[in-house]
Amino acid sequence: MAVTVVGSIAFDAVKTPFGVRERMLGGAAVHFALAASFFDEVRVVGPVGDDFGDAELDVLRARGVDVSDIEHVAGGETFFWSGVYGWDLNSRETLETRLGVFETFEPKLSAAARESEVLFLANIQPDIQRAVRAQCTGARFAALDSMNLWIDVARDSLVHTIAGVDCLVLNDAELKQLTGMPNTVKAAREVLSWGPPGPSSIIAKQGEYGATLITADGYFSLPAFPLEDVVDPTGAGDTFAGGFVGYIAACGGARDEELLRRAMAYGTALASFNVEEFGTERVARLTGGEIAERVRELERVTHFSDAPVTLRG
């Protein structure tokens, strides 16, 4: 099934304890698209400025991503983000955000994008996400990511937007903030009650600890893939989402519990590659065989089976 993603296409400046990049290709839609491209046709929707050229587009094209819905805004500047990570990469500070062409972005989707059966609304202003969702009349599965900024300044719109998608993907701290509930399971159950129809699955992203999937009847928690060397976490969440949503698309949109669990594993494997190098560097040259190997390894490092033991009392 074809996948459309709308969201930021960006240049990032990133400093981590392991290096610096002054200007590299980034953005949620880009990270998502590269990951999802391993599973199905992917189309990116979003604006770029005069500073965005063939070198950047070629990173996407090389993975077979359809870039014809990327809108060049003449005279504009591409979205720019810069940030710095702390010692153990668990804290990050945003130094600068320049919205550029996103300040006036009004999505105009092509017929092909509107007819995509799978839609991912990456983290952007929730009004824009809702406008895109409304245009995508062909979408049979829509997922959404957001961030604390929109919970702070546009919560009502965000809640309204979430009610129109099938799956919410959010950092666990943001899920708690969104619902005002201090517990991830409770917070997820709260969102599952929104609608109608509202989301039927919630993914709480937990950074280096992994991710948890909560549905009406199901619960599944998957640790992150073990890594000794993490270089740059930027885009890990979007890469996870690309693997997760991409896997669902490749399976024809089916989403029973077992399939969603596998989709989580593919998302987790993809994200683990993303953080091993800066920006899109690692995923851009990734192979399907490498992904499959990490999914198998993830199965090995999470598996246990009970054996009878006599319990006293």
Next chain:
Amino acid sequence: MAVTVVGSIAFDAVKTPFGVRERMLGGAAVHFALAASFFDEVRVVGPVGDDFGDAELDVLRARGVDVSDIEHVAGGETFFWSGVYGWDLNSRETLETRLGVFETFEPKLSAAARESEVLFLANIQPDIQRAVRAQCTGARFAALDSMNLWIDVARDSLVHTIAGVDCLVLNDAELKQLTGMPNTVKAAREVLSWGPPGPSSIIAKQGEYGATLITADGYFSLPAFPLEDVVDPTGAGDTFAGGFVGYIAACGGARDEELLRRAMAYGTALASFNVEEFGTERVARLTGGEIAERVRELERVTHFSDAPVTLRG
């Protein structure tokens, strides 16, 4: 196999968003002992003051714990800790610590304690832990917990002490601090290189996210048991350790990879009960059947199996 635990026996004052206890039975050795008592004979070593009486001892005795190595220091005051937890229970502030009888504690183990085959050195000053380890000549499996305070003020002693045990159980942030390595896997591999003989297994406790086991050839990560209502996290780590070490004792000290993984599951299940009520309240009335049910549920909520999917490129 008989288990001996040495560590704090305490009164705790705890405030969480869900309630307050001005003075309740606590301490690492107590939480550990109650959990381990479901698996094997447990003996607690540690000092208490005049304020500690039969009401407290009876909580341990009711679970079959041998309290004959609990030393009553006449005129002394039992260790006291008070703390307050934040909104989502992930942050906690210590308000007061009164060492009381621990200020002058010099462990004098009984013959039975010295001959225990399994030993847990709960979080106390590392010189004391090492003195106990040296006395326990019968121990075939020794595990140790510690905390940031000892890394700050007695790191050399702690490193020396860790080199004399088989298993280190530590919060992941403390494992990183101990080794100066920002990555959990790397930090664990560093500790595995200490010795000889040094620990052969490291458990990084990750609070609400679960725990990870790292051995020379193995890696296993297990999420926490899903709970909607967490009331008081105090003692969760020690309860986990009690389940983990207790399971190993019940299995005769065997510790192949599969068995260690199961031990992690029992520790995780025990800890999930501990946090549902204040202090020792829940574990004190727990049954073996309830533990077994949660281990089975943990197996269900962590299991996935891969299925072939065609990956593009």
